[in-house]
Amino acid sequence: MTGERSDSDRQDVEVVVIGAGLSGVAALVALRRAGFEDIVALEKSGRLGGTWRDNTYPGCGCDVPSMLYEYSFAPHAWSRCFAGRSEILDYLESTAATHGVDRAIRYDTEVLSSRWDPDAHRWELRTTSGTYTARAVIVATGPWHRPRHPDIPGLDTFPGTVFHSARWDHEADLTGRRVAVVGTGASTVQFLPEIQPKAAHVDVFQSTPQWVLPKPDYPLPPGLRRFLGHHPAARRALRGLHHWTQEAIGVPLRHPRLLGPLEALARLHLRTSVPDRALRRALTPTHRLGGRRLITSGTYYPALTRPNVRLHPTRVTAVEGSDVIGADGTRTRADIIVLATGYHIGEIPLADRLHGVGGTTLARTWADSRRAYLGTSVSGYPNLFLLIGPNLLTGTTAVPTVLEAQLRYVTTALTHLRTSGCAALDVRPEAEEAHQQALHEALRTTVYNTAGGTGYYFGRPGVNTFCWPWSTARLVKRLHAFTPDAYTWTLPLPAQAGRATHASSVRS
Ligand SMILES: Cc1cc2nc3c(=O)[nH]c(=O)nc-3n(C[C@H](O)[C@H](O)[C@H](O)COP(=O)(O)OP(=O)(O)OC[C@H]3O[C@@H](n4cnc5c(N)ncnc54)[C@H](O)[C@@H]3O)c2cc1C
Numbered sequence: 001m002t003g004e005r006s007d008s009d010r011q012d013v014e015v016v017v018i019g020a021g022l023s024g025v026a027a028l029v030a031l032r033r034a035g036f037e038d039i040v041a042l043e044k045s046g047r048l049g050g051t052w053r054d055n056t057y058p059g060c061g062c063d064v065p066s067m068l069y070e071y072s073f074a075p076h077a078w079s080r081c082f083a084g085r086s087e088i089l090d091y092l093e094s095t096a097a098t099h100g101v102d103r104a105i106r107y108d109t110e111v112l113s114s115r116w117d118p119d120a121h122r123w124e125l126r127t128t129s130g131t132y133t134a135r136a137v138i139v140a141t142g143p144w145h146r147p148r149h150p151d152i153p154g155l156d157t158f159p160g161t162v163f164h165s166a167r168w169d170h171e172a173d174l175t176g177r178r179v180a181v182v183g184t185g186a187s188t189v190q191f192l193p194e195i196q197p198k199a200a201h202v203d204v205f206q207s208t209p210q211w212v213l214p215k216p217d218y219p220l221p222p223g224l225r226r227f228l229g230h231h232p233a234a235r236r237a238l239r240g241l242h243h244w245t246q247e248a249i250g251v252p253l254r255h256p257r258l259l260g261p262l263e264a265l266a267r268l269h270l271r272t273s274v275p276d277r278a279l280r281r282a283l284t285p286t287h288r289l290g291g292r293r294l295i296t297s298g299t300y301y302p303a304l305t306r307p308n309v310r311l312h313p314t315r316v317t318a319v320e321g322s323d324v325i326g327a328d329g330t331r332t333r334a335d336i337i338v339l340a341t342g343y344h345i346g347e348i349p350l351a352d353r354l355h356g357v358g359g360t361t362l363a364r365t366w367a368d369s370r371r372a373y374l375g376t377s378v379s380g381y382p383n384l385f386l387l388i389g390p391n392l393l394t395g396t397t398a399v400p401t402v403l404e405a406q407l408r409y410v411t412t413a414l415t416h417l418r419t420s421g422c423a424a425l426d427v428r429p430e431a432e433e434a435h436q437q438a439l440h441e442a443l444r445t446t447v448y449n450t451a452g453g454t455g456y457y458f459g460r461p462g463v464n465t466f467c468w469p470w471s472t473a474r475l476v477k478r479l480h481a482f483t484p485d486a487y488t489w490t491l492p493l494p495a496q497a498g499r500a501t502h503a504s505s506v507r508s
Contacts, residue, residue, distance in 0.1 A: 009130045010132070011131070011133075012132070013132060013133075013134050014036060014038040015031055015036055015038070015039045015134055015137070015414065016040055016041075016123065016125055016136075016138070017031075017039065017040070017042070017137075017140050018041070018111050018140060018141055019042075019140035020041045020048040020096075020105045020107075020140075021049060021052075021053075021142050022050060022092060022399065022400065022403065023050075023387040023388060023403055024041045024043065024050070025048060025101065026403050026404065026407055027041070027138050027140055028104050029071070029095075030404075030408070030411050033411075035415070036411070036414065039104055041106065042110075042125070042132065043106065043109060044110035044111070044128070045107065046107050047107070048092060048096055049089045049092050051142060052085045052088045053089060054145075054167065055085060055166050055168075055187075056168045056170065057187060058168070058190075058195060059191045060190055060191070061083055061084040061085055061190065062082045062083050062088060063082065063186060063295070063296055065081055065246075066078040066080065066081065066082060067238060067239045068239065068242050068243060068246065068401065069398050069399070069400060070400060071095060071400055071404065072400075074098070074099075076091050077225040077226075078220060078225075079220060080218065080219050080220060081216060081217050081219075081220060082217045106129065108129065109127045111126070111127050111350060112353060113125070113353045113354075113355065114350070114353060114354050116357055116383075116384075117133075120133070121382075121423035121424045121490065123135075123136070123384070125137070135383060136383040136384070136417070137383065137384045137385070138387060138410060139348065139350060139354070139385065139386045139387060141350055143388055144343045144345065145344075146344040147165075147167060147339075147344075148341050148343055148344050149339060150182065150316070150339060150341045152182075152316055152319055154320050157321075158322070158334075159321065160322060160336055160337065161335070161337070162336075163337075163339065164339045165188070165191060165338055165339065166343065172336055175198050175199070176198075176199075177200055177335040178199070178201045178203070178333060178334050178335045178336070179199045179201070179203070179335070179337075180334035181202060181203065181338045181340055182324075182340060183206075183340035184204060184205075184206040184209070184210060185210070185295075185341075185342050186293060187340045188340040189210075189212065189295050189297045190297070190300075192300060192304070192309070193297075193299035193303040196308065196309055200308065201308050201309075202308060203310050203332045203334065204304065204312065205315065205324070205326060206283075206313050206314075208285075208292070208455075209282065209283050209285045210285060210292065211289040211294065212266060212270070212297055212300055213266050213269060213295070213296045215298045217298060247396070249395075250394050250396040250397070251471075252447075253290040253395050254445075254446050254471075255445075256445075256446070259289055259447065263288070263289045267284075269301070273301035273305070274301050274305055275305070279304065279311060282311055282313040283311070287451045288447050288451040289447070290395050290451065291447055291448065291450075292455040292457070293395065293455070294396065314326035314327045315327050322334060324337065343456075348362070351366060354381065354384070356382070357426070358380070360380060362378065369465060371390055371391075371432065371436050372391075374392075374409070374435060374478065375391050375392035375406070375468075376409060376410065377432070377487070378427065379427050380426065382425060382426040383417070383424050383426075385410045387403060387410075388403065390459075391439055391466065391467060391468055393467065394468050394472065395448070396472075397468070397475070402472075405475060405476040405479035405480065408479060409480075409482055413482055420489060421492070422491055423490050423491065424489070425489050426487060426488050427488075428488055440463075440464070443464050443467060443469040446469050448467040448469075449464055449467075
């Protein structure tokens with residue numbers, strides 16, 4: 001699986017996977033199962049795991065049931081209904097080892113640029129550890145990779161400690177300190193209940209109230225775990241129950257007239273958790289449920305009611321000395337500021353490093369809007385596949401479900417490429433355009449689009465570049481069928497031709 005080293009600094013392989021998180025590991029396993037041995041994953045860090053390696057904040061964990069947050073080929077006896085990050089990280093590492101793909105990962109190897117060579121019909125990747133060439137590239141760099149740092153005047157002169165929640169500073173002892181938290185997204189919901197008992201005082205700055213649904217998180221007793229381990233049918237039934245519950249929640253998100261019961265449940269959760277009327281009012285969202293990422297927690301609201309926690313329903317506009325200042329004039333002293341301001345969702349870290357046909361970067365191709373055929377192929381970027389690309393997720397879909405469906409599609413495409421004798425496949429612009437039109441038309445009436453058009457679903461105002469407008473079942477079904485006719489197939493140059501061609505349509 002190691003590829004052939006053609007000179008001291010260059011390695012030629014059949015497929016390069018960029019990134020070794022949940023997606024990269026799954027890609028290696030899927031490629032291997034499809035008969036691809038000459039593969040490597042290039043990982044810029046010294047350890048695999050991506051999200052689950054980098055996010056070490058207290059309380060970090062899964063917010064979909066763990067039985068859905070696993071590979072179908074590697075069922076695991078999770079210790080809780082919603083596992084924590086270290087268990088997920090261990091799971092990824094042990095799965096990579098069990099399936100023997102850990103040896104295909106090149107650590108401390110950051111891809112600096114990747115360029116399509118139209119003569120060789122190969123990608124050339126420059127990395128911090130030499131050059132690779134590959135027939136195909138799978139981009140598995142993840143949408144939640146780059147933390148978003150807010151532009152707050154005076155923050156750089158704050159005399160205390162400042163860090164982003166995604167890069168938690170474990171040297172900073174919160175015990176007895178005054179902590180200001182900027183932002184109330186999914187991460188704050190997880191770490192606030194953990195830090196509240198330690199800190200002297202926590203000021204939470206909320207610019208937008210979120211809908212929070214109850215989270216039935218509980219440890220799974222060893223007896224139940226053993227039972228499920230010995231009875232695969234029972235495990236499948238439980239997994240199915242989780243899956244269809246998530247799918248059922250997805251229905252009103254696509255048909256907002258049905259949202260009433262879910263919103264009522266969230267309101268009831270708020271009312272029973274927060275006795276104080278003014279606090280409840282501050283926590284009540286003004287957008288419809290599902291218009292932003294859905295949040296679940298049974299501990300966030302109770303943490304906000306503790307005497308040492310204060311919610312400020314305002315965004316932070318400045319930091320002056322040790323004071324954090326809100327748009328409403330709030331001024332509060334802090335020793336530590338935690339920026340819980342999310343990620344540059346969807347701006348794949350490589351977009352300005354991927355050069356397709358004619359040398360254009362993906363960032364340039366996407367200047368107007370991020371788009372890809374089935375979230376996977378971009379016209380002008382032959383033999384390149386994006387994992388968790390644009391418009392593939394919903395408010396309720398677990399990432400592994402999408403990922404495995406995509407990998408089935410990608411390995412089928414690569415197998416076609418191998419057997420066709422062609423050198424390259426490139427999605428037709430008209431197929432990409434038709435997909436975009438159908439997708440955005442279907443999105444128009446979903447709550448993702450009708451709830452205000454803000455938040456990270458929107459790459460730029462008015463264009464939802466995150467959500468899949470139909471059911472997860474439809475996504476899986478659609479990706480099951482690889483569509484050769486949607487692609488242009490390129491014959492190799494005579495010198496490179498080794499095999500016969502039976503491509504569906506060919507350009508030379
Ligand atoms: C706090 C948090 C909680 C989450 N909870 C859930 C959840 O409950 N359910 C769910 O479905 N999803 C959840 N997600 C989304 C989660 O990110 C995905 O489920 C999944 O982990 C993405 O995996 P990935 O491999 O695609 O990306 P990542 O995990 O981000 O991995 C990308 C890898 O690519 C590497 N890389 C990046 N650039 C380069 C480069 N230039 N060269 C080489 N390597 C590079 C990175 O180092 C990293 O290892 C959560 C995300 C966060 C941040």
